Amino acid sequence: MVLQHRISLLFLIFSCPIVLTDSCNSRCLANILIAKKMKSAPQANNCTVNVTITSMQYETLSFDTKNMQMSSRVKVNMMWTDQELEWNDTISNAKAVMLPVDKIWTPELVLDNAIDVTVKPYTNDVQVTRNGTVDYAVILFIAVSCNDINLFSYPFVKGKCSVAINGWNQSFCELNLTQPTNISNVGGIQGEWETVSVTVEQDETFQNRRYLxxxxxxxxxxxxxxxxxxxxLIMLADLVTFALPVQGGERNNLKVTLVLSFTMFLLILNDHLSSGGRCSPILHYHFCFCLVNLVLSMVMSIVLTHLTLDERFLPCKCSKNLKPPPKTASLGQDEADAGVIAITRSSDLPSEVASLQKIVNFLENIDQKEQVANSNVAFVDRLDKICFCFFLFIDIIYIIIVVVVTRTDLCKEKKKVFWDTEDDNNYYYIGGALYFFNGTEYENY
Structure with missing residues (x-):
């Protein structure tokens, strides 16, 4: 009886794995793995976690030219092996199982130059295979600063913006990311900016740092x-206004309108384009030159209009052929003389002679005033032609300077270092031993 009981007990013990194998399905296996509570990173003897990025999808969402900030969406597919999550056939025949993403450890990516980062799992579940390989996907919404792009030749600008996606690196432990060579780029044009290509590059100074x-x-x-x-067109219209006569206010009104219109475009430029930095866009200097040119042209036109009306504004004018009008002559005196002439009787000979003399003086004064006015107009016309030639010459010289400046690379922005060097203490494992790299040689730690 005792022997039969022992045989039955042994048969029950050896039959348990078979029962578990037949009864433990994928969901049962998932519950077993969840019960292990593997929330810590799978650490090897050298305290290093190796994660392989199988694929990466990049999309530029927007680009703020005023603040030089780029917003992008990056989907990262990662794989790593956690030996604590593997199983054999004695537990389950399932080849893979789905686990909740918050029940196991998942790697945290480090973005050194990010202004704002939002991380969302692509799905709420991760796939774990029989050998403990975890397949995990995450979506990163990233905002980075792109001050390395040189806007000096705006709007003819080409540049590169860096998105530093890496693992963390502490004194002894690190998350080592193996990044893919090819990255798929979706969504080419965002406003006036176009994403040409996305590549993975390695930093020249920090050999263990890579970036997009x-x-x-x-x-x-x-x-x-x-x-x-x-x-x-506004500058061209300003030159054309010199064809209008200086007399009257038509030219002045048009020039004031041009200045006000250009001021509106200057406000639009200030709201749209960044003006800070060492390499400020040349478009700012262009608008500044145009505004100064328009204001000077308006001031010169107003001065020339005044010169046609009042000769006292002509201290440098000299006329050899014309005699200046008598200082004692005035409009009131001329009117009085005209009144005397009208009431003089022809019977009074001396009075008639005096009246004739006054008539002659009156006519001479009118003729001199007309000659002075004509002289003022001729002198102002000469000044107007000189001003036109001056502004035309300045515009031609300015166009040549702009062409030369845009053809040459006069302004270069220095590349900024955005890596967090405090976490990179240059500790390495070589042959199972820990070494410290001091910049020139390795020292055993």
Whole structure:
């Protein structure tokens, strides 16, 4: 009886794995793995976690030219092996199982140059295979500063913006990311900016740091139509206004209108384009030159209009052929003389002679005033032609300078270092031993 009981007990013990194998399905297996509470990182003897990024999808959402900030969406697919999550056939025949993403450890990515980061799991579940390989996907919404892009030749700009996605690196432990060579780029054009390509590049100074290099370019059509072309047309209209007569206020009114219109475009430029930094866009200098040119042209036109009306504004004018009018002559005296002439009787000979003399003086004064007025007009016309030639010469010289400056690379922004070097203490494992790299050689730690 005792022997039979022992045989039955042994049969029950050896039959348990078979019962578990037949009864433990994928959901049962998932519950077993969840019960292990593997929330800590799978650490090897050298305290290093190796994570492979199988694929990466990049999309530029927007680009703020005023603040030089780029917002992007990056989908990262990662894989790593956690030996504590593997199982054999004695537990379950399932090849893979789905686990909740918050029940196991998942890697945290480090973005050194990010202004704002939002991390969302692509799904609420992760896939774990029989050998403990975890397949995990995450979506990153990233905002980075792109001050490395040189806006000096705006709107004809091409540059690169960096998105530093790496693992963390402490004194002894690190999360080592193996990044893919090819990155898929979706969504090419965002406003005036276009994403040309996205590549993974390695930093020249920090050998263990890599980053996404996003090549961007501006479509110049919008800026040319809304900013550059109107400024050129306004400057051309200002030169054409010299064809209007100086007398009257038509030219002055038109020049004031041009100045006010250009001020509106200057406000649009200030709201749209960044003006800070060492390499300020040349478009700011262009608008400044145009505004000063328009204001000077308006002031000169007003002065010339005054010169046609009042000769006292002509201290440098000299006329050899014309005699200045008598200082004692005045309009009131001329009117009085005209009244005397009208009432003089022809019977009084001396009075008639005096009246004739006054008539002659009156006519001579009128003729001198007409000659002075004509002289003022001729002198102002000469000054007007000189001003036109001066502004035309200045505009031609300015166009040549702009062409030369835009053809040469006069302004270069220095590349900024955005890595957090305090966490990178240059500790390495070589042959199972820990070494410290002091910049020139390795020292055993």
């Amino acid at each position: 290099s996003v090549s961007l370019s501006i479509s110049p059509f919008s800026a040319v139509v809304t900013l550059i072309l109107p400024s050129i």
